[in-house]
Amino acid sequence: MTEQTVPRCTCGGGAEPEGGTKRIIFAGASKAGQLSNEAAVWLTKEGYGNIACTASLAVSTPSIKKKVEEADEVVVIDGCPVGCARQIVERAGIAPDQEIVVTALGIEKGGSLDLSEEDVETVVSAAWEGKGRAEEENERRPSGGCGCGCGGPTDILVVEWRHIGRDIEHTCERCGETGKAVMDVVEQIRPILEEEGITVRVVETPIENAAIKESNSILFNGMPLEDLIEGMEVTTTPCASCACITGQDDAACRAVEYDGERYESIPPELIARAALRALGLE
Structure with a gap:
């Protein structure tokens, strides 16, 4: 029989305070x-x-x-x-x-x-x-599907917005506009989806300046916007506010091209469409 190696618990393994041993029992000491x-x-x-x-x-x-x-x-x-x-x-x-x-x-x-x-x-x-x-x-149970592989409805929608800068007030102009559009769309669709038993959650993910290529991106249940809307392509364009934030004179930020138009900030209608597709509702 093969002997299994069980990880040793080291919770609370730090130095003991002077004057005796005390233990505060909780969910986990580390x-x-x-x-x-x-x-x-x-x-x-x-x-x-x-x-x-x-x-x-x-x-x-x-x-x-x-x-x-x-x-x-x-x-x-x-x-x-x-x-x-x-x-x-x-x-x-x-x-x-x-x-x-x-x-x-x-x-x-x-x-x-x-x-x-x-x-x-x-x-x-x-x-x-x-x-x-x-x-x-x-x-x-793939992201954006009901679990049977058909791409049908799911009961959770997690919208993740990624951007440089620590928050919506300190990111680049186009990322900030995209973030506000995300919040507006979620505010509009949340009551409707919750009536259908679908929970909606927004995750704001600040990223390092070195990962600027991921800035101004939106994921729906882990799926990028551009993967949910057929014919959409990702590109980059020079961004003056990104240059100020990163200190890179040649900084470029994400943009998308769709149906003959280029969008540096993502418009609400495309965000809403991607959300519905991620849920298998369109």
């Missing part, structure tokens, strides 16, 4: 563990689902176990590959539908307990995008 807790809070506030008490599940509290068993989907967020939360769920006789591992998303386990919004957003987005599902299930 930075990654705290991120798993914060991500669960964000997901609950965003309407993705509801937090279940891991400790109660571990001691088989009947009411908590019943709620988890009756859930449409059980999502486990673990800080590291040790998989403490997953093991608790499995020992309760429940098979998780998703397991998000924070360190597998490129986030270090240790370090300061001051959490960045960017790291929390990474974990939250992974859950919304179904990255914790088994590979074979993800193949059956």
